[in-house]
Amino acid sequence: xxxxxxxxxxxxxxxxxxxxxxxxxFEEAGVQWIINPYDEWYAxxxxxxxxxxxxxxxxxxxxxxxxxxxxxxxxxxxxGGDEAIRINATSDDSxxxxxxxxxxxxxxxxxxxxxxxxxxxxxxxxIGGMIAGLLDIPFISLATKFDITGTTTTVTREIEGxxxxxxxxxxxVVSCAKGVAEQRIPNMRGIxxxxxxxxxxxxxxxxxxxxxxxxxxxxxxxxxxxxVAADNVAELVRLLHEEAKAI
Amino acid sequence: MxxxxxxxxxxxxxxxxxxxxxxxxxxxxxxxxxxxxxxCGTVADDLALLGKYGITKVNQVNNxxxxxxxxxxxxxxxxxxxxxxxxxxxxxSHNQTGRAVxxxxxxxxxxxxxxxxxxLPDTSNGFVVKKSVFSGKAYANVNITSDIKIISLxxxxxxxxxxxxxxxxxxxxxxxxxxxxxxxxxxKVSGEVPLTEADxxxxxxxxLKGPENWGIIEDLAHVLHAAxxxxxxxxxxxxxxxxxxxxxxxxxxxxxLYIAIGISGAIxxxxxxxxxxxxxxxxxxxEAPFFKAADYGIVGDAFEVVPKLTEEIRKLHxx
Numbered sequence: 001x002x003x004x005x006x007x008x009x010x011x012x013x014x015x016x017x018x019x020x021x022x023x024x025x026f027e028e029a030g031v032q033w034i035i036n037p038y039d040e041w042y043a044x045x046x047x048x049x050x051x052x053x054x055x056x057x058x059x060x061x062x063x064x065x066x067x068x069x070x071x072x073x074x075x076x077x078x079x080g081g082d083e084a085i086r087i088n089a090t091s092d093d094s095x096x097x098x099x100x101x102x103x104x105x106x107x108x109x110x111x112x113x114x115x116x117x118x119x120x121x122x123x124x125x126x127i128g129g130m131i132a133g134l135l136d137i138p139f140i141s142l143a144t145k146f147d148i149t150g151t152t153t154t155v156t157r158e159i160e161g162x163x164x165x166x167x168x169x170x171x172x173v174v175s176c177a178k179g180v181a182e183q184r185i186p187n188m189r190g191i192x193x194x195x196x197x198x199x200x201x202x203x204x205x206x207x208x209x210x211x212x213x214x215x216x217x218x219x220x221x222x223x224x225x226x227x228v229a230a231d232n233v234a235e236l237v238r239l240l241h242e243e244a245k246a247i
Numbered sequence: 248m249x250x251x252x253x254x255x256x257x258x259x260x261x262x263x264x265x266x267x268x269x270x271x272x273x274x275x276x277x278x279x280x281x282x283x284x285x286x287c288g289t290v291a292d293d294l295a296l297l298g299k300y301g302i303t304k305v306n307q308v309n310n311x312x313x314x315x316x317x318x319x320x321x322x323x324x325x326x327x328x329x330x331x332x333x334x335x336x337x338x339x340s341h342n343q344t345g346r347a348v349x350x351x352x353x354x355x356x357x358x359x360x361x362x363x364x365x366x367l368p369d370t371s372n373g374f375v376v377k378k379s380v381f382s383g384k385a386y387a388n389v390n391i392t393s394d395i396k397i398i399s400l401x402x403x404x405x406x407x408x409x410x411x412x413x414x415x416x417x418x419x420x421x422x423x424x425x426x427x428x429x430x431x432x433x434x435k436v437s438g439e440v441p442l443t444e445a446d447x448x449x450x451x452x453x454x455l456k457g458p459e460n461w462g463i464i465e466d467l468a469h470v471l472h473a474a475x476x477x478x479x480x481x482x483x484x485x486x487x488x489x490x491x492x493x494x495x496x497x498x499x500x501x502x503x504l505y506i507a508i509g510i511s512g513a514i515x516x517x518x519x520x521x522x523x524x525x526x527x528x529x530x531x532x533x534e535a536p537f538f539k540a541a542d543y544g545i546v547g548d549a550f551e552v553v554p555k556l557t558e559e560i561r562k563l564h565x566x
Binding site: 011013014017019037038041092093094095098117118120121122123124125126127128129130131132133134136137138139140141142144154157158159160161162163164165166167168169175178179209210211212213214215216217218219222223225226227228229230233234236237239240241244246247 | 256261316317318319322341342343344346347348349350351352353354355357358359360361362363373375377378379380381382383384385386387388389390391392393427428429430431432433434435436439440441442443444447471489490492495496497499503504514515518521524525527528538539540541542543544545546547548551552555556559560562563
């Protein structure tokens with residue numbers, strides 16, 4: 001089986017979010033970069049678990065980004081990917097990114113394409129569905145469990161107030177949420193092996209982006225907390241009812 | 248024309264779709280055009296009544312096969328409907344269905360998609376949609392430049408307005424592909440308010456000391472008709488089911504009122520809840536970082552404060 005795992009570089013979850021150039025660019029100074037947690041913890045690790053059960057499985061990683069994404073590709077290699085393709089472009093448009101990955105996928109003949117459920121920076125939750133649409137293959141979003149028997153996959157996915165279990169044949173695109181796999185950390189052998197795994201850089205296909213970010217904003221600061229004494233709970237209820245009109 | 252996708256489950260239209268309809272109707276007014284709805288599948292609800300949200304017509308692809316969600320088939324059907332109806336803007340709710348379908352439609356139509364929108368677009372110079380980014384820590388203004396534009400609206404970010412009026416209900420004939428995704432089971436947590444649709448959410452953290460103490464959270468949620476949630480350590484320790492986990496790597500929610508009990512407020516937790524309109528924090532540690540993000544707070548022991556709060560709310564409801 002051939003699996004393509006889409007990974008993205010995002011700021012660490014504790015990063016301070018600030019902007020520069022008149023609020024048009026993310027301030028990268030002092031930011032630690034990580035593999036987008038959904039891509040790493042769930043999509044990539046599940047692919048590795050599948051490979052551990054079936055030694056014939058091959059895992060390719062793909063990312064759209066500049067040379068500065070290579071450290072996260074090496075980190076993914078340390079966890080267990082076999083080969084990586086870096087599409088040498090940067091974009092904030094989901095359609096552009098998905099189209100680039102779809103071009104790679106068309107050439108690769110993948111049985112399974114994994115993405116994280118969303119990135120923690122743009123939160124678009126769009127890449128997986130777009131790849132599926134572009135390749136015209138089924139898509140399962142927000143998977144919390146993924147199993148495969150022969151060429152049939154069984155996927156549990158989140159719906160409002162519960163979950164659905166569905167079966168679909170390969171090939172399929174799956175966006176992975178919490179539950180699909182157990183987070184793991186790379187071991188020394190993996191870290192050593194990561195240095196020599198093949199990383200191919202390809203130039204992007206000619207695709208016109210359909211959206212672009214014009215500016216960023218930070219939310220207005222909170223006015224400050226109104227503290228109510230622990231023995232005066234009635235006052236909190238009054239504030240929530242009369243002032244906030246929330247109950 | 249602005250076309251709004253109407254989502255449904257168990258024969259009923261979802262609350263998030265009422266918000267999307269209101270939003271789409273307001274957008275149509277802004278653009279000087281009309282708004283229509285699109286429903287795939289069948290429901291028990293009276294579709295004509297959706298006119299009260301400001302739409303003139305509901306287009307229904309009346310095919311029971313579409314009551315099951317197969318993203319690819321759904322996406323193609325909606326894309327065909329957009330083309331057949333000549334819609335220029337398509338609106339989804341950015342709920343689980345929106346996430347499953349909107350990107351497929353965008354790919355099929357080569358339409359620019361902005362998900363997680365929180366306000367009407369600024370159409371004075373382009374078509375600029377404000378969306379939540381960095382897990383609620385910032386907003387981005389995104390210009391859509393394609394001919395057809397798709398917006399997926401964050402749940403609980405646009406107030407539903409119901410007025411007068413009925414909509415014409417019209418059947419739309421679209422040939423659908425056979426479903427490739429076969430649904431084998433649906434497990435719904437019955438009797439609970441779905442977390443992403445809830446107006447009020449009561450959430451518990453490690454400060455509650457153990458799963459056996461969740462009764463006070465459930466009692467409070469019950470009197471408020473609220474959904475229950477929890478912090479990551481609580482879900483990771485299996486005190487509560489994983490679908491209740493809110494935070495950066497769990498569910499991101501934006502209820503009208505979020506009540507955090509015994510949660511310190513780590514930055515990753517805040518990322519999942521900081522779009523809530525009002526935040527109440529109950530914590531015995533006055534230094535808990537969550538107080539900085541809160542609107543109202545009580546420094547005190549949850550086991551004493553929460554039952555009193557439940558009692559006071561019950562009194563309010565009875566008064």
